[in-house]
Amino acid sequence: MFQIDCPFCGPRWQVEFVCGGEAHIERPINPDMLSDDEWADYVFMRTNSKGMHYERWCHIHGCRQWFNAARDTVSDKIHATYRMGEKPPELSS
Amino acid sequence: MATPTKYSIWSLLRNAGSYHQNWQRVWRQPTPKDEYEVIVIGGGGHGLATAYYLATVHGITNVAVLEKGWLGGGNTGRNTTVVRSNYLYDESSGIYELSMKLWEGLSQELNYNVMFSQRGVIGLSHDRHGNDEQSRRGGAIHLNGIDSEILNVAQVRALVPIINTSPNIRYPLFGGMLQRRGGNARHDAVAWGYARGADARGVDILQETEVIGLMREGSRVVGVETSRGAIRAKRVGIVVAGHSGVLANMAGFRLPLESYPLQALVSEPIKPVLHTVIMSGKVHVYLSQSDKGELVIGASRDAHNSYSQRGSFHLIEEQLAALIELFPIFGRLRMMRQWGGIVDVCPDASPIIGKTPIEGLFINCGWGTGGFKATPGSGWVFAHTLATGEPHSINAPFSLKRFSSGYLIDEHGAAGVAH
Ligand SMILES: Cc1cc2nc3c(=O)[nH]c(=O)nc-3n(C[C@H](O)[C@H](O)[C@H](O)COP(=O)(O)OP(=O)(O)OC[C@H]3O[C@@H](n4cnc5c(N)ncnc54)[C@H](O)[C@@H]3O)c2cc1C
Numbered sequence: 001m002f003q004i005d006c007p008f009c010g011p012r013w014q015v016e017f018v019c020g021g022e023a024h025i026e027r028p029i030n031p032d033m034l035s036d037d038e039w040a041d042y043v044f045m046r047t048n049s050k051g052m053h054y055e056r057w058c059h060i061h062g063c064r065q066w067f068n069a070a071r072d073t074v075s076d077k078i079h080a081t082y083r084m085g086e087k088p089p090e091l092s093s
Numbered sequence: 094m095a096t097p098t099k100y101s102i103w104s105l106l107r108n109a110g111s112y113h114q115n116w117q118r119v120w121r122q123p124t125p126k127d128e129y130e131v132i133v134i135g136g137g138g139h140g141l142a143t144a145y146y147l148a149t150v151h152g153i154t155n156v157a158v159l160e161k162g163w164l165g166g167g168n169t170g171r172n173t174t175v176v177r178s179n180y181l182y183d184e185s186s187g188i189y190e191l192s193m194k195l196w197e198g199l200s201q202e203l204n205y206n207v208m209f210s211q212r213g214v215i216g217l218s219h220d221r222h223g224n225d226e227q228s229r230r231g232g233a234i235h236l237n238g239i240d241s242e243i244l245n246v247a248q249v250r251a252l253v254p255i256i257n258t259s260p261n262i263r264y265p266l267f268g269g270m271l272q273r274r275g276g277n278a279r280h281d282a283v284a285w286g287y288a289r290g291a292d293a294r295g296v297d298i299l300q301e302t303e304v305i306g307l308m309r310e311g312s313r314v315v316g317v318e319t320s321r322g323a324i325r326a327k328r329v330g331i332v333v334a335g336h337s338g339v340l341a342n343m344a345g346f347r348l349p350l351e352s353y354p355l356q357a358l359v360s361e362p363i364k365p366v367l368h369t370v371i372m373s374g375k376v377h378v379y380l381s382q383s384d385k386g387e388l389v390i391g392a393s394r395d396a397h398n399s400y401s402q403r404g405s406f407h408l409i410e411e412q413l414a415a416l417i418e419l420f421p422i423f424g425r426l427r428m429m430r431q432w433g434g435i436v437d438v439c440p441d442a443s444p445i446i447g448k449t450p451i452e453g454l455f456i457n458c459g460w461g462t463g464g465f466k467a468t469p470g471s472g473w474v475f476a477h478t479l480a481t482g483e484p485h486s487i488n489a490p491f492s493l494k495r496f497s498s499g500y501l502i503d504e505h506g507a508a509g510v511a512h
């Protein structure tokens with residue numbers, strides 16, 4: 001279990017949050033132009049990075065806000081949390 | 094290559110005479126050749142079974158298994174060894190029942206005791222809805238010729254006298270579904286038995302050999318870069334479970350799966366009290382009692398991606414709470430060890446076994462939280478795929494292409510507890 005620094009409430013235990021998976025996956029701009037493979041890429045394919053990983057969390061038992069986190073998936077260390085809509089910070093794991 | 098000693102009562106007696114000091118090594122420690130016909134990346138159960146069936150079924154022995162650590166040190170040696178074949182969909186029945194049939198003769202086939210014990214697996218239901226769902230699944234499984242029995246509370250209690258049948262608990266017991274042919278096997282022995290069999294037929298098992306890159310010529314794979322130098326091969330199979338995404342990344346494509354921690358724990362050993370495998374997807378815990386007397390207890394995976402091989406503490410708390418409600422008798426039991434693995438989970442909870450976008454490169458992954466039971470069948474169909482370049486009809490539905498065609502094999506809802 002780790003601590004997560006909610007951008008709205010400050011540090012809280014992981015049990016107060018739910019993980020929403022990989023962040024910054026953008027919905028295609030022209031859905032009707034997409035091939036099946038391109039759809040599959042958007043819907044199913046994941047980066048699954050070993051190292052720095054950008055993901056969404058929701059502070060479900062707190063402020064109920066969604067936000068992003070940059071976490072190293074080898075050490076589980078969270079290097080930054082930042083709000084929805086913000087660009088991911090430049091970090092190296 | 095020396096033929097291995099045939100294990101029997103006679104070899105046991107002979108070696109007892111010399112105080113067990115002269116047992117032959119179970120496999121060689123060869124130096125890598127420059128080139129092999131087939132390279133299997135990953136020395137877990139699935140990779141070793143693949144090599145074994147390449148040699149025995151297809152006569153292809155110029156094969157290397159590359160393992161970055163030690164044999165079975167991944168999920169194979171970390172799992173809770175539940176074996177069953179009662180899945181909902183026809184495609185799943187195909188591969189899991191093929192495995193079950195192979196399990197039933199495996200110790201004889203390998204001349205290695207994998208301690209396969211068909212003690213039965215009971216999935217519990219705690220309400221009407223759960224019971225209806227089990228009846229539907231049980232019916233579908235029956236139609237595929239696989240055994241399953243629906244049990245009421247009295248029948249569950251007859252098999253598991255220590256279970257709590259009080260109607261006054263939060264999720265009272267309602268019934269269950271039993272597969273009598275299900276059970277457990279010894280995880281390490283499965284890896285070692287396949288390794289021994291493959292080695293005896295000339296397969297090179299290379300431990301402490303990590304793949305760090307893939308060699309390509311045009312659209313074809315021609316070998317791998319390893320921590321011990323480059324090795325060429327005509328065909329390469331990736332069987333690395335939690336690290337599938339890392340290998341796919343080396344090859345330049347993405348997979349529809351993510352890697353999560355899954356943990357388990359064992360209690361101190363006690364006298365025999367539990368003779369079947371019990372699982373509950375509702376209160377989420379499953380357990381069996383090992384031959385040493387320890388309870389082997391597992392539950393859900395973590396929700397976040399991680400390669401840390403470490404499960405979260407709050408999940409232990411939840412699974413033990415569930416355990417105590419089902420079995421108050423275990424209230425004072427102490428837990429001895431806890432550990433984690435990295436499981437590769439597909440969105441439809443079914444594996445991917447077949448071609449990749451790169452010619453000559455094949456993958457067997459996505460077994461997630463429940464692939465130990467499939468070790469024999471998975472190796473069998475993947476050996477066919479590597480030998481012929483095409484999937485067997487049993488693994489054809491489990492292609493990577495299903496995520497484009499929409500032909501998902503959605504066992505998530507179906508499996509209840511995914512082990
Ligand atoms: C806690 C836990 C409980 C489980 N319980 C059950 C259960 O009860 N029943 C069930 O059916 N399944 C269960 N599973 C799932 C099961 O363990 C796996 O699906 C199965 O063992 C996978 O086998 P494998 O051979 O594919 O992978 P592994 O055994 O993980 O083998 C993959 C190997 O690849 C190696 N590797 C990785 N990267 C490289 C590289 N770059 N170069 C060389 N080698 C590499 C690894 O070191 C590893 O040894 C459980 C898993 C866990 C973690």
Ligand SMILES: [Zn+2]
Nearest residue numbers: 006009059063
């Ligand atoms: Zn908050």
